[in-house]
Amino acid sequence: MxxxxxxxxxxxxxxxxxxxxxxxxxxxxxxxxxxxxxxxxxxxxxxxxxxxxxxxxxxxxxxxxxxxxxxxxxxxxxxxxxxxxxxxxxxxxxxxxxxxxxxxxxxxxxxxxxxxxxxxxxxxxxxxxxxxxxxxxxxxxxxxxxxxxxxxxxxxxxxxxxxxxxxxxxxxxxxxxxxxxxxxxxxxxxxxxxxxxxxxxxxxxxxxxxxxxxxxxxxxxLPVKPSPNLPNDRAIMLYPSLAFFEGTVISAGRGTAKPFQLYGAPKYRVKKFSFIPKSRPGARYPKYKGKRCYGIDLSRVDIEKERRRKQLNLSYLRDAYVNYSDKKHFFLGNSFFNRLAGTDQLRKQIISGASEASIRKSWGKDLRKFRKIRTKYLLYP
CATH class of the missing domain: 3.40.50.12170 (Uncharacterised protein PF07075, DUF1343)
Known part of the structure; x- marks a missing residue:
């Protein structure tokens, strides 16, 4: 038609x-x-x-x-x-x-x-x-x-x-x-x-x-948060990088006042920062509800600096894997993480300790092909 x-x-x-x-x-x-x-x-x-x-x-x-x-x-x-x-x-x-x-x-x-x-x-x-x-x-x-x-x-x-x-x-x-x-x-x-x-x-x-x-x-x-756990510009900007944690044992901050602006788990090794997820509107049953999690606070990340990157920030995922003490169970049986990533390759790369440069290189061919497709449908410069 x-x-x-x-x-x-x-x-x-x-x-x-x-x-x-x-x-x-x-x-x-x-x-x-x-x-x-x-x-x-x-x-x-x-x-x-x-x-x-x-x-x-x-x-x-x-x-x-x-x-x-x-x-x-x-x-x-x-x-x-x-x-x-x-x-x-x-x-x-x-x-x-x-x-x-x-x-x-x-x-x-x-x-x-x-x-x-x-x-x-x-x-x-x-x-x-x-x-x-x-x-x-x-x-x-x-x-x-x-x-x-x-x-x-x-x-x-x-x-x-x-x-x-x-x-x-x-x-x-x-x-x-x-x-x-x-x-x-x-x-x-x-x-x-x-x-x-x-x-x-x-x-x-x-x-x-x-x-x-x-x-x-x-x-x-955005004048209105698009969903309950994306409450502000910083969460929206960090979401592409932190949502991978939904397929792992790591909490991305659901059940806190800063969803998608921090990450961690009870077995995260570095103990400098902690948070306790609680039941909240839009996150009634958050991961690790009522348990103390240790991890990284990203709520002060410079939004403009992150925007200038124009890339996913893989350092969060790589850091969480390195600092989680039970690596065997990090990926929650693998399937959901693979669906989020759209491939099983990223999981394998994180487990193998691949560098960020090599991970990005593996995306190159498909990204170039997609950019050509994308160009045909753009309405705005």
Whole structure:
């Protein structure tokens, strides 16, 4: 099916404006249609939720699809979410997490257009990407157009990490892209279509409403945390490097006041810094709940210095492995770490003590290939 793109002249100076805040570009395309929204707590126009804004302007919303963490963005990572109704509007909410990750034919009955507006973090294993993949696939199969309201990528200034291998596909990585892919959600949607990565090579009838005044080198501080454990710019910046710990015995700070801004475990050898994870909103059952962990505090890392690296910081993973006293059990049976990395090679390299330079060299060929693909779909310099 054909791809169509609404792209007005974009001036790359001044305040960055998310597509949701450019209603003059998309409201005329929604009039008279029955709409399904894929949204969460960050789908805002200023302080007004997109759902409320569209209803106020007479748009007929039939239902809401909610990704991981739910419509209000408060659920734990990986928590089961059931279907419900929004108490404010009475609209039905269908969870796209757990066993029901893709809208069904029944879900989409009577829908004329699917509108997707989710704030991404720019990392392959952040599951909103997989939700986009399945939503576009369902739209293509049911011949229902998909519109993406583009939003800035806070990690959009670089491309790095191993490219996902097909055998390691899962909900934390469906597509053959590196850990950090340097694209907005709208650009990524174009790539899914153009590279025919959807099931059986189907293509959605796609509209991307563009950002204004955005470049890939722009620094954009998210006005709302995209999920419970990414509370600030530093956590979002460190997330691509620290989320590998989710597949190891190391805590990345869930259950503390500084998630993804520290790391450690009870058996970490250096005892200069410690923390105790506790049950908190968005992390009810954190790793090592109530136990003292030793490790490294990254809450004072210079954000600008890290941004200038334009690379994953492998020193954290290598340090944790070297300083963990029970290396045999470091990788939690290997499988989840491999899915996060998109390959089993990184695990083997860490175990063997490979240098950072040799690890990066092993990514080179795949990264060069991906960068050529990526270039075809960029909307912004």
């Amino acid at each position: 054909g791809i169509y793109l609404l792209f007005s002249a974009v001036l790359f100076a001044g305040k960055i404006t998310p597509a949701a805040e450019r209603p003059e570009l998309y409201l005329p395309l929604l009039k008279g249609k029955s709409i399904a929204l894929v949204v969460n707590h960050a789908s805002l126009i200023g302080r007004i939720h997109l759902v409320d804004y569209l209803l106020k302007h007479g748009i007929k919303i039939k239902k809401i699809f909610a990704p991981e963490h739910g419509f209000r963005g408060t659920a734990d990572a990986g928590a089961h979410l059931g279907n419900s109704r929004d108490p404010r509007t009475g609209l039905p909410i269908i969870s796209l997490y757990g066993k029901h990750k893709k809208p069904t034919k029944k879900d989409l009955k009577g829908i004329d257009l699917i509108l997707f507006d989710i704030q991404d973090a720019g990392v392959r294993f952040y599951t909103y990407l997989s939700t986009l993949h399945y939503v576009m696939e369902a739209g293509a199969e049911q011949r229902i157009p998909v519109m993406v309201l583009d939003r800035p990528n806070p990690n959009g200034h670089y491309v790095d990490g191993p490219v996902l291998k097909k055998r390691y596909r899962s909900f934390v990585g469906l597509d053959p892209v590196p850990v950090v892919y340097g694209m907005t959600i709208g650009e990524y949607a174009k790539m899914l279509n153009g590279e025919r990565w959807l099931k059986h090579g189907v293509q959605a009838k796609l509209t991307v409403i563009p950002l204004k005044n955005y470049t890939h080198d722009s620094f954009y501080s």
